[in-house]
Amino acid sequence: MIRTIRAELYRLSKSKGMLIFFLLIIAIFALTVVYRNDGGISLGAPLDYTGNIKVDIRQVGRNFNFYFLMIIPVFCVIVSEFNEKTWKNTISSSTSRARFYIHKFVFTLGFSIIVFLAANALFYLANRLVNGSEYSSSFGDFMKALGNQVPLMTALVSLFIFLSFLFRKGALFNAVTIVTPILYTTVSLILFEIEKTNKFAAKWLLEYEISTMFSKLALGCSNDYRNAAFLICLGVTVCSFVLGYLSFTKREI
Amino acid sequence: MRDIILRTTQLTKHYKSFSALENVSMTASQGDIYGLVGKNGAGKTTFMKLITGLTEPTAGEYEIFGKTGFAANAERNRIGCLIEEPAFFGNLTAKQNLRYYCELKGITDRGQIGRVLELVHLTDAADRKFKAFSLGMKQRLGIAFALLDRPDLVVLDEPINGLDPIAISEMRDTLRKLNRELGITMIISSHILTELYAIANKFLFIDNGKVLREVTKEELDKECSRCIILKTDDTRQAAAVLESKTGISEYAVINSTEIRIYETKVKSCDINRQLVLQDVTVHAIYESGASLEDYFKQLVGEGTK
Numbered sequence: 111m112i113r114t115i116r117a118e119l120y121r122l123s124k125s126k127g128m129l130i131f132f133l134l135i136i137a138i139f140a141l142t143v144v145y146r147n148d149g150g151i152s153l154g155a156p157l158d159y160t161g162n163i164k165v166d167i168r169q170v171g172r173n174f175n176f177y178f179l180m181i182i183p184v185f186c187v188i189v190s191e192f193n194e195k196t197w198k199n200t201i202s203s204s205t206s207r208a209r210f211y212i213h214k215f216v217f218t219l220g221f222s223i224i225v226f227l228a229a230n231a232l233f234y235l236a237n238r239l240v241n242g243s244e245y246s247s248s249f250g251d252f253m254k255a256l257g258n259q260v261p262l263m264t265a266l267v268s269l270f271i272f273l274s275f276l277f278r279k280g281a282l283f284n285a286v287t288i289v290t291p292i293l294y295t296t297v298s299l300i301l302f303e304i305e306k307t308n309k310f311a312a313k314w315l316l317e318y319e320i321s322t323m324f325s326k327l328a329l330g331c332s333n334d335y336r337n338a339a340f341l342i343c344l345g346v347t348v349c350s351f352v353l354g355y356l357s358f359t360k361r362e363i
Numbered sequence: 364m365r366d367i368i369l370r371t372t373q374l375t376k377h378y379k380s381f382s383a384l385e386n387v388s389m390t391a392s393q394g395d396i397y398g399l400v401g402k403n404g405a406g407k408t409t410f411m412k413l414i415t416g417l418t419e420p421t422a423g424e425y426e427i428f429g430k431t432g433f434a435a436n437a438e439r440n441r442i443g444c445l446i447e448e449p450a451f452f453g454n455l456t457a458k459q460n461l462r463y464y465c466e467l468k469g470i471t472d473r474g475q476i477g478r479v480l481e482l483v484h485l486t487d488a489a490d491r492k493f494k495a496f497s498l499g500m501k502q503r504l505g506i507a508f509a510l511l512d513r514p515d516l517v518v519l520d521e522p523i524n525g526l527d528p529i530a531i532s533e534m535r536d537t538l539r540k541l542n543r544e545l546g547i548t549m550i551i552s553s554h555i556l557t558e559l560y561a562i563a564n565k566f567l568f569i570d571n572g573k574v575l576r577e578v579t580k581e582e583l584d585k586e587c588s589r590c591i592i593l594k595t596d597d598t599r600q601a602a603a604v605l606e607s608k609t610g611i612s613e614y615a616v617i618n619s620t621e622i623r624i625y626e627t628k629v630k631s632c633d634i635n636r637q638l639v640l641q642d643v644t645v646h647a648i649y650e651s652g653a654s655l656e657d658y659f660k661q662l663v664g665e666g667t668k
Contacts, residue, residue: 113467202444
Protein backbone atom coordinates (compact mmCIF):
# COMPACT_ATOMS: atom_id res chain seq x y z
CA MET A 111 0.00 0.00 0.00
CA ILE A 112 2.87 2.37 0.86
CA ARG A 113 4.32 1.71 -2.62
CA THR A 114 0.96 2.54 -4.21
CA ILE A 115 0.73 5.79 -2.24
CA ARG A 116 4.24 6.84 -3.25
CA ALA A 117 3.69 5.88 -6.90
CA GLU A 118 0.30 7.58 -7.19
CA LEU A 119 1.48 10.76 -5.47
CA TYR A 120 4.42 10.85 -7.87
CA ARG A 121 2.10 10.48 -10.86
CA LEU A 122 -0.44 13.01 -9.55
CA SER A 123 2.37 15.52 -9.05
CA LYS A 124 2.94 15.40 -12.83
CA SER A 125 -0.74 15.68 -13.76
CA LYS A 126 -2.21 18.85 -15.27
CA GLY A 127 -5.66 17.67 -14.19
CA MET A 128 -4.62 17.85 -10.55
CA LEU A 129 -3.21 21.34 -11.08
CA ILE A 130 -6.60 22.44 -12.42
CA PHE A 131 -8.26 20.67 -9.48
CA PHE A 132 -6.25 22.65 -6.90
CA LEU A 133 -6.62 25.93 -8.82
CA LEU A 134 -10.41 25.50 -8.86
CA ILE A 135 -10.49 24.86 -5.10
CA ILE A 136 -8.37 27.96 -4.49
CA ALA A 137 -10.64 30.04 -6.77
CA ILE A 138 -13.81 28.90 -4.98
CA PHE A 139 -12.50 29.71 -1.53
CA ALA A 140 -10.61 32.87 -2.57
CA LEU A 141 -13.81 34.47 -3.88
CA THR A 142 -15.56 33.83 -0.57
CA VAL A 143 -12.63 35.24 1.42
CA VAL A 144 -12.28 38.32 -0.80
CA TYR A 145 -16.01 39.15 -1.04
CA ARG A 146 -16.79 38.04 2.53
CA ASN A 147 -19.81 36.25 1.15
CA ASP A 148 -20.47 32.59 0.40
CA GLY A 149 -21.30 31.21 -2.98
CA GLY A 150 -18.98 33.17 -5.25
CA ILE A 151 -18.84 29.94 -7.24
CA SER A 152 -21.75 27.76 -6.24
CA LEU A 153 -23.81 24.89 -7.53
CA GLY A 154 -26.86 23.06 -6.22
CA ALA A 155 -29.90 24.14 -4.20
CA PRO A 156 -29.94 27.53 -2.43
CA LEU A 157 -28.95 27.48 1.24
CA ASP A 158 -31.80 27.04 3.67
CA TYR A 159 -30.92 28.28 7.15
CA THR A 160 -32.17 30.42 10.00
CA GLY A 161 -30.21 32.55 12.44
CA ASN A 162 -26.82 34.18 12.17
CA ILE A 163 -24.48 31.69 10.53
CA LYS A 164 -21.10 33.14 9.66
CA VAL A 165 -19.72 33.12 6.15
CA ASP A 166 -17.21 30.28 6.69
CA ILE A 167 -19.86 27.76 7.74
CA ARG A 168 -22.22 29.03 5.03
CA GLN A 169 -19.44 28.31 2.54
CA VAL A 170 -19.11 24.79 3.98
CA GLY A 171 -22.85 24.44 3.31
CA ARG A 172 -21.99 25.02 -0.35
CA ASN A 173 -19.50 22.16 -0.50
CA PHE A 174 -21.63 20.53 -3.19
CA ASN A 175 -18.93 22.07 -5.43
CA PHE A 176 -16.75 19.18 -4.26
CA TYR A 177 -19.14 16.71 -5.87
CA PHE A 178 -17.85 17.88 -9.27
CA LEU A 179 -14.31 18.56 -8.11
CA MET A 180 -13.84 15.04 -6.76
CA ILE A 181 -14.48 13.59 -10.21
CA ILE A 182 -10.96 14.83 -11.09
CA PRO A 183 -8.84 12.75 -8.65
CA VAL A 184 -10.88 9.61 -9.39
CA PHE A 185 -10.35 10.24 -13.08
CA CYS A 186 -6.63 10.89 -12.68
CA VAL A 187 -5.95 7.89 -10.42
CA ILE A 188 -8.27 5.23 -11.83
CA VAL A 189 -9.95 6.14 -15.13
CA SER A 190 -6.63 7.17 -16.69
CA GLU A 191 -5.32 3.63 -15.99
CA PHE A 192 -8.14 2.23 -18.10
CA ASN A 193 -7.89 4.94 -20.77
CA GLU A 194 -4.18 4.27 -21.24
CA LYS A 195 -4.55 0.50 -20.54
CA THR A 196 -1.71 0.72 -18.01
CA TRP A 197 -3.59 -1.34 -15.40
CA LYS A 198 -2.33 -4.44 -17.24
CA ASN A 199 1.28 -3.50 -16.44
CA THR A 200 0.58 -3.55 -12.72
CA ILE A 201 -1.59 -6.64 -12.61
CA SER A 202 0.63 -8.77 -14.83
CA SER A 203 3.79 -8.24 -12.84
CA SER A 204 3.35 -6.87 -9.36
CA THR A 205 -0.08 -7.48 -7.87
CA SER A 206 -3.40 -9.28 -8.17
CA ARG A 207 -6.64 -7.76 -9.39
CA ALA A 208 -8.11 -7.78 -5.87
CA ARG A 209 -5.10 -5.95 -4.41
CA PHE A 210 -5.05 -3.53 -7.32
CA TYR A 211 -8.71 -2.66 -6.65
CA ILE A 212 -8.29 -2.33 -2.89
CA HIS A 213 -5.13 -0.22 -3.20
CA LYS A 214 -6.76 2.09 -5.72
CA PHE A 215 -9.91 2.36 -3.62
CA VAL A 216 -8.08 3.14 -0.39
CA PHE A 217 -5.67 5.60 -2.00
CA THR A 218 -8.31 7.50 -3.99
CA LEU A 219 -10.73 7.68 -1.09
CA GLY A 220 -8.05 8.67 1.40
CA PHE A 221 -6.54 11.26 -0.93
CA SER A 222 -9.95 12.80 -1.71
CA ILE A 223 -11.05 13.03 1.92
CA ILE A 224 -7.70 14.46 3.05
CA VAL A 225 -7.85 17.09 0.27
CA PHE A 226 -11.47 17.86 1.17
CA LEU A 227 -10.64 18.39 4.84
CA ALA A 228 -7.33 20.18 4.22
CA ALA A 229 -8.79 22.55 1.61
CA ASN A 230 -11.64 23.53 3.92
CA ALA A 231 -9.32 23.90 6.91
CA LEU A 232 -6.97 26.11 4.89
CA PHE A 233 -9.96 28.16 3.78
CA TYR A 234 -10.91 28.59 7.46
CA LEU A 235 -7.42 29.78 8.30
CA ALA A 236 -7.26 32.16 5.33
CA ASN A 237 -10.68 33.61 6.12
CA ARG A 238 -9.79 33.98 9.79
CA LEU A 239 -6.52 35.74 8.95
CA VAL A 240 -7.97 38.03 6.29
CA ASN A 241 -11.45 38.79 7.64
CA GLY A 242 -11.06 38.22 11.39
CA SER A 243 -13.54 36.78 13.88
CA GLU A 244 -16.44 38.91 12.59
CA TYR A 245 -16.62 36.67 9.54
CA SER A 246 -15.42 33.41 11.02
CA SER A 247 -16.79 30.92 13.52
CA SER A 248 -14.84 29.08 16.18
CA PHE A 249 -12.59 26.31 14.80
CA GLY A 250 -14.65 23.74 16.72
CA ASP A 251 -17.95 24.83 15.15
CA PHE A 252 -16.35 24.94 11.73
CA MET A 253 -14.89 21.45 12.02
CA LYS A 254 -18.18 20.09 13.37
CA ALA A 255 -20.01 21.42 10.31
CA LEU A 256 -17.30 20.05 8.04
CA GLY A 257 -17.07 16.72 9.87
CA ASN A 258 -20.78 16.11 9.33
CA GLN A 259 -20.11 16.15 5.58
CA VAL A 260 -17.32 13.56 5.68
CA PRO A 261 -19.63 10.49 5.46
CA LEU A 262 -21.37 12.10 2.47
CA MET A 263 -18.07 12.88 0.75
CA THR A 264 -16.90 9.31 1.46
CA ALA A 265 -20.06 7.88 -0.09
CA LEU A 266 -19.73 10.05 -3.18
CA VAL A 267 -16.06 9.26 -3.82
CA SER A 268 -16.80 5.59 -3.20
CA LEU A 269 -19.60 5.79 -5.77
CA PHE A 270 -17.26 7.46 -8.28
CA ILE A 271 -14.68 4.73 -7.74
CA PHE A 272 -17.32 2.07 -8.37
CA LEU A 273 -18.43 3.84 -11.57
CA SER A 274 -14.84 4.15 -12.77
CA PHE A 275 -14.25 0.40 -12.38
CA LEU A 276 -17.64 -0.37 -13.90
CA PHE A 277 -17.36 1.81 -17.02
CA ARG A 278 -13.58 1.90 -17.50
CA LYS A 279 -14.06 4.59 -20.13
CA GLY A 280 -13.35 8.26 -19.52
CA ALA A 281 -16.20 9.71 -21.57
CA LEU A 282 -18.84 7.43 -20.08
CA PHE A 283 -17.56 7.94 -16.54
CA ASN A 284 -17.57 11.74 -16.92
CA ALA A 285 -21.00 11.81 -18.54
CA VAL A 286 -22.65 9.67 -15.87
CA THR A 287 -21.05 11.37 -12.87
CA ILE A 288 -21.82 14.87 -14.16
CA VAL A 289 -25.38 14.10 -15.22
CA THR A 290 -26.36 12.09 -12.11
CA PRO A 291 -27.31 15.06 -9.81
CA ILE A 292 -29.28 16.70 -12.63
CA LEU A 293 -31.05 13.46 -13.43
CA TYR A 294 -31.77 12.84 -9.74
CA THR A 295 -33.37 16.27 -9.30
CA THR A 296 -35.34 15.93 -12.54
CA VAL A 297 -36.75 12.55 -11.51
CA SER A 298 -37.63 13.89 -8.04
CA LEU A 299 -39.46 16.88 -9.50
CA ILE A 300 -41.33 14.77 -12.04
CA LEU A 301 -42.37 12.45 -9.23
CA PHE A 302 -43.44 15.49 -7.22
CA GLU A 303 -45.79 16.49 -10.03
CA ILE A 304 -47.09 12.96 -10.58
CA GLU A 305 -47.80 12.14 -6.94
CA LYS A 306 -51.07 13.93 -6.35
CA THR A 307 -51.60 13.06 -2.71
CA ASN A 308 -48.94 12.69 -0.03
CA LYS A 309 -45.91 13.12 -2.33
CA PHE A 310 -43.89 11.00 0.13
CA ALA A 311 -41.37 9.53 -2.28
CA ALA A 312 -40.74 12.82 -4.06
CA LYS A 313 -40.31 14.73 -0.80
CA TRP A 314 -37.94 12.06 0.50
CA LEU A 315 -35.87 12.16 -2.68
CA LEU A 316 -35.64 15.97 -2.55
CA GLU A 317 -34.77 15.96 1.16
CA TYR A 318 -31.84 13.63 0.50
CA GLU A 319 -30.72 15.26 -2.73
CA ILE A 320 -26.91 15.66 -2.66
CA SER A 321 -26.65 19.47 -2.47
CA THR A 322 -29.46 19.58 0.12
CA MET A 323 -27.62 17.04 2.26
CA PHE A 324 -24.39 19.06 1.99
CA SER A 325 -26.11 22.22 3.19
CA LYS A 326 -28.28 20.62 5.89
CA LEU A 327 -25.44 18.60 7.39
CA ALA A 328 -23.31 21.74 7.64
CA LEU A 329 -25.88 24.36 8.57
CA GLY A 330 -27.87 22.29 11.04
CA CYS A 331 -30.54 19.63 10.88
CA SER A 332 -32.51 17.31 13.16
CA ASN A 333 -30.84 14.24 14.65
CA ASP A 334 -33.25 12.03 12.70
CA TYR A 335 -32.23 13.66 9.44
CA ARG A 336 -28.52 13.35 10.27
CA ASN A 337 -28.88 9.70 11.27
CA ALA A 338 -30.83 8.87 8.12
CA ALA A 339 -28.27 10.72 5.98
CA PHE A 340 -25.37 8.86 7.63
CA LEU A 341 -27.16 5.56 7.11
CA ILE A 342 -27.68 6.30 3.42
CA CYS A 343 -24.01 7.29 3.11
CA LEU A 344 -22.89 4.09 4.82
CA GLY A 345 -25.10 2.01 2.52
CA VAL A 346 -23.79 3.74 -0.61
CA THR A 347 -20.16 3.38 0.54
CA VAL A 348 -20.43 -0.34 1.33
CA CYS A 349 -22.46 -1.18 -1.78
CA SER A 350 -20.10 0.82 -4.03
CA PHE A 351 -17.06 -0.91 -2.59
CA VAL A 352 -18.51 -4.40 -3.00
CA LEU A 353 -19.99 -3.81 -6.46
CA GLY A 354 -16.78 -2.17 -7.67
CA TYR A 355 -14.75 -5.11 -6.37
CA LEU A 356 -17.02 -7.64 -8.06
CA SER A 357 -17.19 -5.74 -11.34
CA PHE A 358 -13.39 -5.59 -11.55
CA THR A 359 -12.35 -8.96 -10.20
CA LYS A 360 -15.09 -11.17 -11.61
CA ARG A 361 -15.67 -9.70 -15.05
CA GLU A 362 -13.60 -10.48 -18.08
CA ILE A 363 -11.67 -7.45 -19.30
CA MET B 364 18.72 -30.78 -14.44
CA ARG B 365 17.43 -27.24 -14.97
CA ASP B 366 14.65 -25.83 -12.77
CA ILE B 367 11.20 -25.66 -14.26
CA ILE B 368 10.15 -22.02 -14.48
CA LEU B 369 6.73 -22.42 -16.05
CA ARG B 370 4.58 -25.48 -16.47
CA THR B 371 1.00 -25.52 -17.70
CA THR B 372 -1.29 -28.50 -17.45
CA GLN B 373 -4.36 -28.76 -19.68
CA LEU B 374 -4.74 -24.98 -19.56
CA THR B 375 -8.09 -24.00 -21.07
CA LYS B 376 -9.83 -20.69 -21.60
CA HIS B 377 -13.36 -20.20 -22.90
CA TYR B 378 -15.04 -16.86 -23.52
CA LYS B 379 -18.69 -17.88 -23.28
CA SER B 380 -19.06 -20.40 -26.10
CA PHE B 381 -15.81 -19.43 -27.82
CA SER B 382 -12.84 -21.62 -27.01
CA ALA B 383 -9.72 -19.43 -27.04
CA LEU B 384 -7.37 -22.06 -25.63
CA GLU B 385 -7.87 -25.80 -25.27
CA ASN B 386 -5.84 -28.10 -23.02
CA VAL B 387 -2.45 -26.45 -23.47
CA SER B 388 0.35 -28.24 -21.66
CA MET B 389 3.94 -27.04 -21.91
CA THR B 390 7.10 -26.73 -19.87
CA ALA B 391 9.72 -23.98 -19.92
CA SER B 392 12.92 -24.56 -17.97
CA GLN B 393 15.48 -22.14 -16.55
CA GLY B 394 17.32 -20.35 -19.36
CA ASP B 395 14.92 -21.35 -22.14
CA ILE B 396 13.85 -18.93 -24.80
CA TYR B 397 10.47 -20.37 -25.55
CA GLY B 398 8.82 -19.34 -28.79
CA LEU B 399 5.06 -19.32 -29.19
CA VAL B 400 4.18 -19.65 -32.83
CA GLY B 401 0.73 -19.19 -34.28
CA LYS B 402 -1.42 -17.16 -36.64
CA ASN B 403 -3.35 -14.11 -35.47
CA GLY B 404 -6.09 -15.30 -33.13
CA ALA B 405 -4.38 -18.65 -32.54
CA GLY B 406 -4.41 -18.18 -28.77
CA LYS B 407 -0.87 -16.90 -28.10
CA THR B 408 -1.95 -13.72 -26.30
CA THR B 409 -4.64 -15.59 -24.35
CA PHE B 410 -1.97 -18.03 -23.19
CA MET B 411 0.23 -15.14 -22.07
CA LYS B 412 -2.67 -13.38 -20.35
CA LEU B 413 -3.39 -16.57 -18.41
CA ILE B 414 0.14 -17.10 -17.13
CA THR B 415 0.49 -13.44 -16.16
CA GLY B 416 -2.82 -13.33 -14.27
CA LEU B 417 -4.61 -10.92 -16.62
CA THR B 418 -7.36 -13.47 -17.01
CA GLU B 419 -8.40 -16.63 -15.18
CA PRO B 420 -8.34 -20.10 -16.75
CA THR B 421 -11.61 -21.93 -17.33
CA ALA B 422 -9.85 -25.21 -16.58
CA GLY B 423 -6.36 -26.54 -16.03
CA GLU B 424 -3.60 -24.93 -14.05
CA TYR B 425 -0.19 -23.36 -14.33
CA GLU B 426 2.84 -23.49 -12.13
CA ILE B 427 5.27 -20.56 -11.92
CA PHE B 428 8.60 -21.10 -10.17
CA GLY B 429 7.12 -24.26 -8.70
CA LYS B 430 4.06 -22.46 -7.21
CA THR B 431 0.42 -22.78 -8.15
CA GLY B 432 -2.81 -20.96 -7.27
CA PHE B 433 -2.54 -18.12 -4.75
CA ALA B 434 1.11 -18.89 -4.09
CA ALA B 435 1.82 -18.24 -7.78
CA ASN B 436 0.46 -14.68 -7.39
CA ALA B 437 3.25 -13.96 -4.94
CA GLU B 438 5.79 -14.93 -7.61
CA ARG B 439 4.42 -12.41 -10.12
CA ASN B 440 7.01 -9.82 -9.14
CA ARG B 441 9.60 -12.15 -10.66
CA ILE B 442 7.92 -11.80 -14.06
CA GLY B 443 8.37 -8.95 -16.52
CA CYS B 444 5.77 -8.65 -19.25
CA LEU B 445 4.80 -6.92 -22.41
CA ILE B 446 1.35 -8.15 -23.39
CA GLU B 447 -0.44 -6.82 -26.48
CA GLU B 448 0.53 -3.22 -27.22
CA PRO B 449 2.80 -1.32 -24.80
CA ALA B 450 0.72 0.90 -22.51
CA PHE B 451 2.06 3.87 -20.57
CA PHE B 452 0.84 7.25 -19.40
CA GLY B 453 0.95 9.57 -22.40
CA ASN B 454 1.51 12.74 -20.36
CA LEU B 455 4.63 11.32 -18.66
CA THR B 456 8.08 10.94 -20.20
CA ALA B 457 9.72 7.54 -20.65
CA LYS B 458 11.80 8.11 -17.53
CA GLN B 459 8.81 9.30 -15.47
CA ASN B 460 6.76 6.28 -16.55
CA LEU B 461 9.52 3.93 -15.42
CA ARG B 462 9.97 5.92 -12.20
CA TYR B 463 6.24 5.42 -11.47
CA TYR B 464 6.66 1.65 -11.85
CA CYS B 465 9.84 1.71 -9.76
CA GLU B 466 7.80 3.27 -6.93
CA LEU B 467 5.01 0.76 -7.44
CA LYS B 468 7.31 -2.27 -7.47
CA GLY B 469 9.50 -0.96 -4.65
CA ILE B 470 12.63 -0.69 -6.79
CA THR B 471 14.93 1.62 -4.87
CA ASP B 472 17.85 1.54 -7.31
CA ARG B 473 16.89 4.42 -9.62
CA GLY B 474 19.97 3.70 -11.75
CA GLN B 475 18.05 0.74 -13.12
CA ILE B 476 15.88 3.17 -15.14
CA GLY B 477 18.92 4.44 -17.03
CA ARG B 478 20.24 0.92 -17.50
CA VAL B 479 17.09 -0.52 -19.05
CA LEU B 480 16.62 2.55 -21.25
CA GLU B 481 20.18 2.07 -22.48
CA LEU B 482 19.55 -1.62 -23.14
CA VAL B 483 16.70 -0.76 -25.50
CA HIS B 484 18.54 2.26 -26.97
CA LEU B 485 16.11 4.85 -25.61
CA THR B 486 18.53 6.94 -23.55
CA ASP B 487 18.20 9.92 -25.88
CA ALA B 488 14.40 9.80 -25.70
CA ALA B 489 14.24 9.36 -21.91
CA ASP B 490 12.80 12.83 -21.36
CA ARG B 491 10.37 12.73 -24.24
CA LYS B 492 6.68 12.20 -23.49
CA PHE B 493 5.33 8.74 -24.26
CA LYS B 494 2.53 10.16 -26.43
CA ALA B 495 5.19 11.53 -28.81
CA PHE B 496 6.85 8.12 -29.26
CA SER B 497 6.76 6.17 -32.52
CA LEU B 498 5.38 2.62 -32.48
CA GLY B 499 8.89 1.17 -32.42
CA MET B 500 9.93 3.40 -29.50
CA LYS B 501 6.79 2.43 -27.59
CA GLN B 502 7.64 -1.21 -28.17
CA ARG B 503 11.17 -0.69 -26.86
CA LEU B 504 9.89 1.12 -23.78
CA GLY B 505 7.55 -1.81 -23.20
CA ILE B 506 10.56 -4.15 -23.22
CA ALA B 507 12.45 -1.79 -20.90
CA PHE B 508 9.49 -1.97 -18.50
CA ALA B 509 9.50 -5.77 -18.68
CA LEU B 510 13.18 -5.78 -17.67
CA LEU B 511 12.88 -3.09 -14.99
CA ASP B 512 13.00 -5.21 -11.85
CA ARG B 513 15.51 -7.77 -13.14
CA PRO B 514 12.90 -10.49 -13.64
CA ASP B 515 13.61 -14.21 -13.76
CA LEU B 516 10.96 -14.74 -16.41
CA VAL B 517 10.13 -12.33 -19.22
CA VAL B 518 6.92 -12.70 -21.22
CA LEU B 519 6.93 -10.75 -24.48
CA ASP B 520 3.96 -10.68 -26.82
CA GLU B 521 5.05 -9.79 -30.37
CA PRO B 522 8.03 -7.73 -29.11
CA ILE B 523 9.38 -6.86 -32.54
CA ASN B 524 6.11 -5.44 -33.89
CA GLY B 525 6.71 -2.02 -35.34
CA LEU B 526 10.50 -2.22 -35.16
CA ASP B 527 12.66 -1.44 -38.19
CA PRO B 528 15.17 -4.08 -39.40
CA ILE B 529 18.09 -2.56 -37.49
CA ALA B 530 16.04 -2.30 -34.30
CA ILE B 531 14.92 -5.94 -34.76
CA SER B 532 18.54 -7.03 -35.02
CA GLU B 533 19.48 -4.98 -31.93
CA MET B 534 16.51 -6.35 -30.02
CA ARG B 535 17.49 -9.90 -30.92
CA ASP B 536 21.02 -9.29 -29.65
CA THR B 537 19.70 -7.71 -26.44
CA LEU B 538 17.37 -10.61 -25.71
CA ARG B 539 20.12 -13.14 -26.40
CA LYS B 540 22.50 -11.23 -24.15
CA LEU B 541 19.98 -11.09 -21.30
CA ASN B 542 19.31 -14.76 -21.65
CA ARG B 543 22.97 -15.75 -21.83
CA GLU B 544 24.44 -13.40 -19.23
CA LEU B 545 21.63 -13.15 -16.69
CA GLY B 546 19.99 -16.51 -17.31
CA ILE B 547 16.58 -14.89 -17.85
CA THR B 548 13.97 -17.32 -19.13
CA MET B 549 11.82 -15.89 -21.90
CA ILE B 550 8.45 -16.69 -23.41
CA ILE B 551 8.17 -14.85 -26.72
CA SER B 552 5.33 -14.92 -29.20
CA SER B 553 5.60 -13.91 -32.80
CA HIS B 554 4.26 -14.74 -36.20
CA ILE B 555 7.59 -13.75 -37.76
CA LEU B 556 8.97 -17.27 -37.63
CA THR B 557 12.46 -16.52 -38.87
CA GLU B 558 13.02 -14.01 -36.06
CA LEU B 559 11.72 -16.40 -33.44
CA TYR B 560 13.85 -19.19 -34.90
CA ALA B 561 16.92 -17.00 -34.56
CA ILE B 562 16.64 -16.73 -30.78
CA ALA B 563 14.37 -19.45 -29.36
CA ASN B 564 15.51 -22.92 -28.32
CA LYS B 565 12.04 -24.37 -27.83
CA PHE B 566 8.84 -23.84 -29.81
CA LEU B 567 5.14 -24.29 -29.18
CA PHE B 568 3.01 -24.25 -32.30
CA ILE B 569 -0.59 -23.22 -31.62
CA ASP B 570 -3.59 -22.95 -33.89
CA ASN B 571 -7.24 -22.33 -33.04
CA GLY B 572 -6.37 -22.51 -29.35
CA LYS B 573 -4.88 -26.00 -29.62
CA VAL B 574 -1.28 -27.11 -29.37
CA LEU B 575 -0.10 -28.53 -32.66
CA ARG B 576 3.36 -29.45 -31.47
CA GLU B 577 6.00 -28.63 -28.88
CA VAL B 578 9.52 -29.06 -30.26
CA THR B 579 13.06 -28.18 -29.37
CA LYS B 580 15.20 -26.33 -31.87
CA GLU B 581 17.13 -29.51 -32.63
CA GLU B 582 13.92 -31.37 -33.38
CA LEU B 583 12.71 -28.52 -35.52
CA ASP B 584 15.98 -28.44 -37.44
CA LYS B 585 15.68 -32.13 -38.04
CA GLU B 586 12.08 -31.91 -39.16
CA CYS B 587 12.85 -29.06 -41.50
CA SER B 588 15.97 -30.64 -42.94
CA ARG B 589 15.99 -32.63 -46.20
CA CYS B 590 14.22 -35.93 -45.70
CA ILE B 591 12.09 -38.57 -47.34
CA ILE B 592 8.53 -38.52 -46.13
CA LEU B 593 6.77 -41.86 -46.07
CA LYS B 594 3.00 -42.03 -45.65
CA THR B 595 1.70 -45.41 -44.55
CA ASP B 596 -1.05 -47.02 -42.47
CA ASP B 597 1.34 -49.20 -40.53
CA THR B 598 4.30 -47.20 -39.24
CA ARG B 599 5.42 -49.98 -36.91
CA GLN B 600 5.85 -52.56 -39.68
CA ALA B 601 7.30 -49.92 -42.01
CA ALA B 602 9.91 -48.99 -39.39
CA ALA B 603 10.82 -52.64 -38.94
CA VAL B 604 11.27 -53.05 -42.72
CA LEU B 605 13.37 -49.89 -42.93
CA GLU B 606 15.75 -51.20 -40.30
CA SER B 607 15.96 -54.81 -41.34
CA LYS B 608 15.78 -54.60 -45.13
CA THR B 609 17.35 -51.24 -45.98
CA GLY B 610 19.62 -50.70 -42.98
CA ILE B 611 18.16 -47.24 -42.32
CA SER B 612 18.56 -46.03 -38.73
CA GLU B 613 18.13 -42.26 -39.08
CA TYR B 614 14.40 -41.89 -39.22
CA ALA B 615 11.58 -40.61 -37.02
CA VAL B 616 8.00 -41.74 -36.65
CA ILE B 617 6.14 -38.43 -36.73
CA ASN B 618 2.64 -39.79 -36.14
CA SER B 619 0.54 -42.89 -36.89
CA THR B 620 0.75 -42.31 -40.65
CA GLU B 621 4.08 -40.61 -41.24
CA ILE B 622 7.74 -41.55 -41.04
CA ARG B 623 10.59 -39.19 -41.94
CA ILE B 624 13.85 -40.67 -43.16
CA TYR B 625 16.89 -38.46 -42.77
CA GLU B 626 19.53 -40.63 -44.41
CA THR B 627 20.70 -38.97 -47.58
CA LYS B 628 22.29 -41.91 -49.35
CA VAL B 629 19.14 -44.00 -49.88
CA LYS B 630 16.70 -43.47 -52.72
CA SER B 631 12.98 -43.29 -52.23
CA CYS B 632 12.34 -45.80 -55.05
CA ASP B 633 14.50 -48.42 -53.28
CA ILE B 634 12.67 -47.86 -49.98
CA ASN B 635 9.34 -48.09 -51.76
CA ARG B 636 10.32 -51.39 -53.42
CA GLN B 637 11.34 -52.95 -50.12
CA LEU B 638 8.16 -51.84 -48.36
CA VAL B 639 5.92 -53.18 -51.14
CA LEU B 640 7.81 -56.49 -51.15
CA GLN B 641 7.12 -56.78 -47.41
CA ASP B 642 3.40 -56.04 -47.89
CA VAL B 643 3.50 -52.60 -46.33
CA THR B 644 0.93 -50.26 -47.88
CA VAL B 645 2.62 -47.08 -49.07
CA HIS B 646 0.27 -44.16 -49.66
CA ALA B 647 3.00 -41.74 -50.61
CA ILE B 648 6.75 -41.42 -50.57
CA TYR B 649 8.53 -38.23 -51.56
CA GLU B 650 11.51 -36.04 -50.80
CA SER B 651 11.00 -32.89 -48.79
CA GLY B 652 13.05 -30.02 -47.37
CA ALA B 653 10.57 -27.81 -45.58
CA SER B 654 11.31 -24.19 -44.70
CA LEU B 655 10.13 -22.97 -41.32
CA GLU B 656 7.09 -21.36 -42.96
CA ASP B 657 6.30 -24.53 -44.92
CA TYR B 658 6.64 -26.54 -41.75
CA PHE B 659 4.22 -24.26 -39.94
CA LYS B 660 1.77 -24.27 -42.83
CA GLN B 661 1.94 -28.04 -42.90
CA LEU B 662 1.26 -28.21 -39.15
CA VAL B 663 -1.68 -25.84 -39.40
CA GLY B 664 -3.01 -27.86 -42.31
CA GLU B 665 -2.82 -31.04 -40.24
CA GLY B 666 -4.42 -29.30 -37.27
CA THR B 667 -7.43 -28.21 -39.27
CA LYS B 668 -8.03 -31.62 -40.87
